[in-house]
Amino acid sequence: MTQREAYARLVEIDRQIVLIDHMEATLYWDQEISLSPLGLEERSVQLGYLAQLRHDLASSPEMGEVLAHLEGLNDASDVELGLIRIRRREYEKMRKLPVLLVRSISEQGARAHNSWVAARKAGDWSLFSGDLSSMVTLVREKATLLKQEGGCLYDGLLQEFEEGIRTDQVAQLFSEIKEPLISLVDRFSSKTVDSSFLYGSYPIEQQQMFANEVLKAMQFDFQRGSCAVSVHPFTTTIGSDDIRITTRYTDPSVMDSFSSTVHEGGHALYEMGASNAALKGTSLAVGASLGMHESQSRLWENMIAKSPEFWHFYYPRFKALFPVQTAGISEDQFVIAINKVERTPIRVNADEVSYSLHVMLRFNLEQMIINGEVSINEVPEAWNAEHRSLLGFTPASIKEGVLQDVHWSSGDFGYFPTYALGNLYGAQIWKKVKEDLPVSSLLQSGNLGTISDYLKTSIYERGAINTGLETLEKVTNRGLDASLFTSYLEDKFSRLFG
Amino acid sequence: MTQREAYARLVEIDRQIVLIDHMEATLYWDQEISLSPLGLEERSVQLGYLAQLRHDLASSPEMGEVLAHLEGLNDASDVELGLIRIRRREYEKMRKLPVLLVRSISEQGARAHNSWVAARKAGDWSLFSGDLSSMVTLVREKATLLKQEGGCLYDGLLQEFEEGIRTDQVAQLFSEIKEPLISLVDRFSSKTVDSSFLYGSYPIEQQQMFANEVLKAMQFDFQRGSCAVSVHPFTTTIGSDDIRITTRYTDPSVMDSFSSTVHEGGHALYEMGASNAALKGTSLAVGASLGMHESQSRLWENMIAKSPEFWHFYYPRFKALFPVQTAGISEDQFVIAINKVERTPIRVNADEVSYSLHVMLRFNLEQMIINGEVSINEVPEAWNAEHRSLLGFTPASIKEGVLQDVHWSSGDFGYFPTYALGNLYGAQIWKKVKEDLPVSSLLQSGNLGTISDYLKTSIYERGAINTGLETLEKVTNRGLDASLFTSYLEDKFSRLFG
The missing domain is CATH 1.10.1370.30 (Neurolysin; domain 3)
Incomplete structure (x- = not known):
C-alpha cells in the first residue's frame, strides 16, 4: 500500500463514519422532536448499534494499518494533514478506552440523568449524590486512561x-x-x-x-x-x-x-x-x-x-x-x-x-x-x-x-x-x-x-x-x-x- | 449447531434486521416531514448504506447455514415456523436477485419518478414512456428471476x-x-x-x-x-x-x-x-x-x-x-x-x-x-x-x-x-x-x-x-x-x- 493508496482508503472509511454520524444525528433529532413516549428504549438500542458500527470502523486493525502507512506523509495538503490528525486522534482514543468503560458511562448516564431530575424536582442533593459518585469514579478512570x-x-x-x-x-x-x-x-x-x-x-x-x-x-x-x-x-x-x-x-x-x-x-x-x-x-x-x-x-x-x-x-x-x-x-x-x-x-x-x-x-x-x-x-x-x-x-x-x-x-x-x-x-x-x-x-x-x-x-x-x-x-x-x-x-x- | 442453537441465532440476526428496518423507517419519516430541499442526495446514500447492511445480514452464508439446520424442525411453535418461513423467503429472494438489478431498479425509479412528475404536469405521455419502458425491462427481468x-x-x-x-x-x-x-x-x-x-x-x-x-x-x-x-x-x-x-x-x-x-x-x-x-x-x-x-x-x-x-x-x-x-x-x-x-x-x-x-x-x-x-x-x-x-x-x-x-x-x-x-x-x-x-x-x-x-x-x-x-x-x-x-x-x- 502506497501512502496515496492509504490516504484514499482513509477517506473512504472516514466517509462511512460521517454517514453514520449523520444517521445518528437524525435519530437524535427524531428523539427530540417526534419520538413517542414509549419509543425511547428501542431508540437507545438503535443508537447503540450505530455507535458499535462507528467504533468498529474508527478503531479497526485496518484503520491502524492505514494510519501507520501515513506516518510522515510527504507532499500533504492542509486538508490531508487535518483528516489524518482527526482519524489518528480518534483511533488512539478508542484504543485507549475499553468499550466496556464507554458503555458503563453511557448506562450510568441514563441512571444519573433520572436521579438528577428527581433531585432537582425535590431540591434534595442526596437523591443524586450516589449516582454522581459512581459516575465520577468512571470518569476518573477515563481521565486516567486519556x-x-x-x-x-x-x-x-x-x-x-x-x-x-x-x-x-x-x-x-x-x-x-x-x-x-x-x-x-x-x-x-x-x-x-x-x-x-x-x-x-x-x-x-x-x-x-x-x-x-x-x-x-x-x-x-x-x-x-x-x-x-x-x-x-x-x-x-x-x-x-x-x-x-x-x-x-x-x-x-x-x-x-x-x-x-x-x-x-x-x-x-x-x-x-x-x-x-x-x-x-x-x-x-x-x-x-x-x-x-x-x-x-x-x-x-x-x-x-x-x-x-x-x-x-x-x-x-x-x-x-x-x-x-x-x-x-x-x-x-x-x-x-x-x-x-x-x-x-x-x-x-x-x-x-x-x-x-x-x-x-x-x-x-x-x-x-x-x-x-x-x-x-x-x-x-x-x-x-x-x-x-x-x-x-x-x-x-x-x-x-x-x-x-x-x-x-x-x-x-x-x-x-x-x-x-x-x-x-x-x-x-x-x-x-x-x-x-x-x-x-x-x-x-x-x-x-x-x-x-x-x-x-x-x-x-x-x-x-x-x-x-x-x-x-x-x-x-x-x-x-x-x-x-x-x-x-x-x-x-x-x-x-x- | 443444534436446531435450537440455529433458531436462537436466527432470532438474533432477525432482531438486527428489524433494528435496521426501523432506522430506515426513521430516515424515511424524516425525509417526508423535515428534510431540507438539498438534503435528499445524502439521505439516499444513507438509505443505500442501510439497505446494504440489511442485505448482507439477510442473505449471508451464515443465514444460509442457519436455515439449512432448520429444515424440518420438529417441535416448532407457530411463531417459530413463521419466523423461519419469513427469513427463508427473503433469503431465497435475495439470492435470486442480483444486487445490481435491485440497485438498477432503485436508480431507474428515481429517474422515472422525475419524468412521471414532468409528464403529469405537462399531460404528455411521451415524457414518461421512455423511462417507464426501461423500468418495465428491469421489472420483467426481476419477474423472470422470481x-x-x-x-x-x-x-x-x-x-x-x-x-x-x-x-x-x-x-x-x-x-x-x-x-x-x-x-x-x-x-x-x-x-x-x-x-x-x-x-x-x-x-x-x-x-x-x-x-x-x-x-x-x-x-x-x-x-x-x-x-x-x-x-x-x-x-x-x-x-x-x-x-x-x-x-x-x-x-x-x-x-x-x-x-x-x-x-x-x-x-x-x-x-x-x-x-x-x-x-x-x-x-x-x-x-x-x-x-x-x-x-x-x-x-x-x-x-x-x-x-x-x-x-x-x-x-x-x-x-x-x-x-x-x-x-x-x-x-x-x-x-x-x-x-x-x-x-x-x-x-x-x-x-x-x-x-x-x-x-x-x-x-x-x-x-x-x-x-x-x-x-x-x-x-x-x-x-x-x-x-x-x-x-x-x-x-x-x-x-x-x-x-x-x-x-x-x-x-x-x-x-x-x-x-x-x-x-x-x-x-x-x-x-x-x-x-x-x-x-x-x-x-x-x-x-x-x-x-x-x-x-x-x-x-x-x-x-x-x-x-x-x-x-x-x-x-x-x-x-x-x-x-x-x-x-x-x-x-x-x-x-x-x-
Missing part, C-alpha cells in the same frame, strides 16, 4: 472537547479575567434598568417572522436547513446539506427566544460553511472545536445581535411587529434593557458580563471533584462558596445552585470551560472583524451578509482542518489574549451605561 | 406483495365481482345526493380534535405513536413502540382528511397489535400481508367510519364542532352525502362501490404490460379502453387517466391488486365480526374499543405468523369468498339509497 505524559488528570477530559488545550492554560486565562469581570459586574449591575416590557405577551408567529428575517440576513440557507421548536434549543447536522436549529418560546422574555435562535443560527452558519465543496462528507466538515463553535454562536448572539448598531436597523422592524408591546420604548431604552447586567444564579440566562463567572465556578469545582479534593457530599457547599466568591451571593436554593445544570449526570466533565473559551475566542475574532470591515455601518444598514461572508471565508470554510486554538491564531495572526474579552466588555458597557 | 415452476411472469411480482397468491386466483376473484360492481355503480350513482356542505371551510384545529377523539376510541395508543401532517398520508413503524400516522388537510372535502386519518389509524392499530410481548422486535411483528393490512385500514375507514351506526353516535359531536358548516344537515343527509356513489376518474378519491373497479383496471393493464401484450406507447389508449369498459366513460385528460398514479415509476408492478384483495378480506372479516359481536349497538353507543379488541386478539396479535390468506382462513374459518364483498355493498347501499 492522561498524557506530564499532564494532569483533568487534561484528558478537557481535551475531549477542546483539542490541545491544557488545564493550566485555561486556569491562567481564567485568572486573568476573573477580577476584571467581577469589577465590571459590580459597576454595571448597580444601574437601574427597566426591562419589564420584554416580558409581555409576544405572539409566536410574529416572533418567528422576525427571527427568520434575521436568520436570512445572517445567510442561514433555508435550502440547507430549517428552524423547528424543541424543549431545549440545539443545532444538529443531519446531513452535509441539512443543518437544523431549534428554538423555544416558553422562556419568559421575548429576547430569550430571539437570542437563542441567533445563537443556534451562529452554530448553523459554521456547520453550513464547513460543509463546502472541499470538505463535505468528511470529518473535517464541522467546527474546529467546541470552544470555536461557541465563539461563533456567541459572537452572533451577543456581539452582533445585542449591539446598539444592530438594533438601530432592526428595532423599527421589531417595533412594527410588536407595536403594543413596545409602545413608548425608545431604541436606547430597548438596547439598554436587553443588555441589563444582573447578579443572577442561573448560567443559561446570565448576561454577557457575568456569564463567564458561572463557567469559572464549574471549571474550579470540576477539578476539585476529579482530583478528589472535595467529596460528593461536600459539593453543594463548595458550589455555594465558589458562587459567593465569584458572584457575590449564595443561591436561594439548591435548584438554583449546583442542581441547575444537567452536564455532570452524563459524565461531561471538561465541557463547561469551552463556553468561556468561546467568549475569549469570540472577542479576539470580533476585534479582527472590526479591523477589517466597517462593522458599525454594516450593522446600522442591516448588512449582516458581509460579516457572514467574512467569517465564512476566514473561519467556517476551514472546518476542522486545524484545532480551535490554531484556527484562532491563523485568523487573527496572534495567540489567544484573554484581555481582549474584558476590554470588549468594558468598551461596550461603558458606552451603554456610562 | 417466477416459480408452473407460475406465470406476473406471479413473481404479485407475490412480492401478497405471499402465496397466484395471478389466476386473483383474476378469478376479480371476475366474480366485476359485473356485480358495475351494476351496483349503475344503480346507486343515479341517485341525486347533495354533498356540497362537505366542501365548506372546516378549521383544521377542530378537525384534529374530532379525528383524535375517534383515534382514541379506536384504541390508537398515543403513548406508542402520534399523528402528524404530510403531503401524502402514510403509516410507519419507527420502532416497536413508536407507530406513526400522518394525514393532510389540503383535500377539498372535510371527509377526505377524516377518512384518511381513520384509514391510517387502522394500519397503525394492526402494527401496534403486532408489536406485542410475543413478537416485538422480530420480523413477525408486522401485518400478515399488504392485502391483509389494507383490509384493516379499509375496514375502519369504510365499514366502520362510513356506517350510519357510527355517525348516529358521532354526528352530534361533529355537529357541535362545526355548527355553521353543518347547519340544516340532518344525520341521514350527512350519512348519504359521505357515501355518495359516483363515476369519477381518480382512484384515491373513489367511493366504496367503484373503488375496486379502478384496481381491476390496473391489474389487467399490468399483466398486459409485463407480458408484452401492449407496447408502452399504446398504454394510454389501453387504459382508456379498460376505463370505458369498467367505469363507463373516458377520462377527460391523461392526468386523470394513466398518469394519475405514481406506482409504476418506482417499478411497483403487482402492488395494486392488494388494494382490492384488502376489500375482499375486509368484507369477509367484517361479516365474522358482526356474527360474533353486537356491532350495530356497539357503534351506536360509540364503543369502538370492543371491536378494536376483537380485531386485536383475532388478527393483529398474530402479526405475520401466517400469510394474509392463511390469516383470513384462520379468523373466519373459511376460504376467501369474493361474493361477501358485493353482498356487503348491496346490503349497505340498498339500505342507504333504497
Whole structure:
C-alpha cells in the first residue's frame, strides 16, 4: 500500500463514519422532536448499534494499518494533514478506552440523568449524590486512561472537547479575567434598568417572522436547513446539506427566544460553511472545536445581535411587529434593557458580563471533584462558596445552585470551560472583524451578509482542518489574549451605561 | 449447531434486521416531514448504506447455514415456523436477485419518478414512456428471476406483495365481482345526493380534535405513536413502540382528511397489535400481508367510519364542532352525502362501490404490460379502453387517466391488486365480526374499543405468523369468498339509497 493508496482508503472509511454520524444525528433529532413516549428504549438500542458500527470502523486493525502507512506523509495538503490528525486522534482514543468503560458511562448516564431530575424536582442533593459518585469514579478512570505524559488528570477530559488545550492554560486565562469581570459586574449591575416590557405577551408567529428575517440576513440557507421548536434549543447536522436549529418560546422574555435562535443560527452558519465543496462528507466538515463553535454562536448572539448598531436597523422592524408591546420604548431604552447586567444564579440566562463567572465556578469545582479534593457530599457547599466568591451571593436554593445544570449526570466533565473559551475566542475574532470591515455601518444598514461572508471565508470554510486554538491564531495572526474579552466588555458597557 | 442453537441465532440476526428496518423507517419519516430541499442526495446514500447492511445480514452464508439446520424442525411453535418461513423467503429472494438489478431498479425509479412528475404536469405521455419502458425491462427481468415452476411472469411480482397468491386466483376473484360492481355503480350513482356542505371551510384545529377523539376510541395508543401532517398520508413503524400516522388537510372535502386519518389509524392499530410481548422486535411483528393490512385500514375507514351506526353516535359531536358548516344537515343527509356513489376518474378519491373497479383496471393493464401484450406507447389508449369498459366513460385528460398514479415509476408492478384483495378480506372479516359481536349497538353507543379488541386478539396479535390468506382462513374459518364483498355493498347501499 502506497501512502496515496492509504490516504484514499482513509477517506473512504472516514466517509462511512460521517454517514453514520449523520444517521445518528437524525435519530437524535427524531428523539427530540417526534419520538413517542414509549419509543425511547428501542431508540437507545438503535443508537447503540450505530455507535458499535462507528467504533468498529474508527478503531479497526485496518484503520491502524492505514494510519501507520501515513506516518510522515510527504507532499500533504492542509486538508490531508487535518483528516489524518482527526482519524489518528480518534483511533488512539478508542484504543485507549475499553468499550466496556464507554458503555458503563453511557448506562450510568441514563441512571444519573433520572436521579438528577428527581433531585432537582425535590431540591434534595442526596437523591443524586450516589449516582454522581459512581459516575465520577468512571470518569476518573477515563481521565486516567486519556492522561498524557506530564499532564494532569483533568487534561484528558478537557481535551475531549477542546483539542490541545491544557488545564493550566485555561486556569491562567481564567485568572486573568476573573477580577476584571467581577469589577465590571459590580459597576454595571448597580444601574437601574427597566426591562419589564420584554416580558409581555409576544405572539409566536410574529416572533418567528422576525427571527427568520434575521436568520436570512445572517445567510442561514433555508435550502440547507430549517428552524423547528424543541424543549431545549440545539443545532444538529443531519446531513452535509441539512443543518437544523431549534428554538423555544416558553422562556419568559421575548429576547430569550430571539437570542437563542441567533445563537443556534451562529452554530448553523459554521456547520453550513464547513460543509463546502472541499470538505463535505468528511470529518473535517464541522467546527474546529467546541470552544470555536461557541465563539461563533456567541459572537452572533451577543456581539452582533445585542449591539446598539444592530438594533438601530432592526428595532423599527421589531417595533412594527410588536407595536403594543413596545409602545413608548425608545431604541436606547430597548438596547439598554436587553443588555441589563444582573447578579443572577442561573448560567443559561446570565448576561454577557457575568456569564463567564458561572463557567469559572464549574471549571474550579470540576477539578476539585476529579482530583478528589472535595467529596460528593461536600459539593453543594463548595458550589455555594465558589458562587459567593465569584458572584457575590449564595443561591436561594439548591435548584438554583449546583442542581441547575444537567452536564455532570452524563459524565461531561471538561465541557463547561469551552463556553468561556468561546467568549475569549469570540472577542479576539470580533476585534479582527472590526479591523477589517466597517462593522458599525454594516450593522446600522442591516448588512449582516458581509460579516457572514467574512467569517465564512476566514473561519467556517476551514472546518476542522486545524484545532480551535490554531484556527484562532491563523485568523487573527496572534495567540489567544484573554484581555481582549474584558476590554470588549468594558468598551461596550461603558458606552451603554456610562 | 443444534436446531435450537440455529433458531436462537436466527432470532438474533432477525432482531438486527428489524433494528435496521426501523432506522430506515426513521430516515424515511424524516425525509417526508423535515428534510431540507438539498438534503435528499445524502439521505439516499444513507438509505443505500442501510439497505446494504440489511442485505448482507439477510442473505449471508451464515443465514444460509442457519436455515439449512432448520429444515424440518420438529417441535416448532407457530411463531417459530413463521419466523423461519419469513427469513427463508427473503433469503431465497435475495439470492435470486442480483444486487445490481435491485440497485438498477432503485436508480431507474428515481429517474422515472422525475419524468412521471414532468409528464403529469405537462399531460404528455411521451415524457414518461421512455423511462417507464426501461423500468418495465428491469421489472420483467426481476419477474423472470422470481417466477416459480408452473407460475406465470406476473406471479413473481404479485407475490412480492401478497405471499402465496397466484395471478389466476386473483383474476378469478376479480371476475366474480366485476359485473356485480358495475351494476351496483349503475344503480346507486343515479341517485341525486347533495354533498356540497362537505366542501365548506372546516378549521383544521377542530378537525384534529374530532379525528383524535375517534383515534382514541379506536384504541390508537398515543403513548406508542402520534399523528402528524404530510403531503401524502402514510403509516410507519419507527420502532416497536413508536407507530406513526400522518394525514393532510389540503383535500377539498372535510371527509377526505377524516377518512384518511381513520384509514391510517387502522394500519397503525394492526402494527401496534403486532408489536406485542410475543413478537416485538422480530420480523413477525408486522401485518400478515399488504392485502391483509389494507383490509384493516379499509375496514375502519369504510365499514366502520362510513356506517350510519357510527355517525348516529358521532354526528352530534361533529355537529357541535362545526355548527355553521353543518347547519340544516340532518344525520341521514350527512350519512348519504359521505357515501355518495359516483363515476369519477381518480382512484384515491373513489367511493366504496367503484373503488375496486379502478384496481381491476390496473391489474389487467399490468399483466398486459409485463407480458408484452401492449407496447408502452399504446398504454394510454389501453387504459382508456379498460376505463370505458369498467367505469363507463373516458377520462377527460391523461392526468386523470394513466398518469394519475405514481406506482409504476418506482417499478411497483403487482402492488395494486392488494388494494382490492384488502376489500375482499375486509368484507369477509367484517361479516365474522358482526356474527360474533353486537356491532350495530356497539357503534351506536360509540364503543369502538370492543371491536378494536376483537380485531386485536383475532388478527393483529398474530402479526405475520401466517400469510394474509392463511390469516383470513384462520379468523373466519373459511376460504376467501369474493361474493361477501358485493353482498356487503348491496346490503349497505340498498339500505342507504333504497
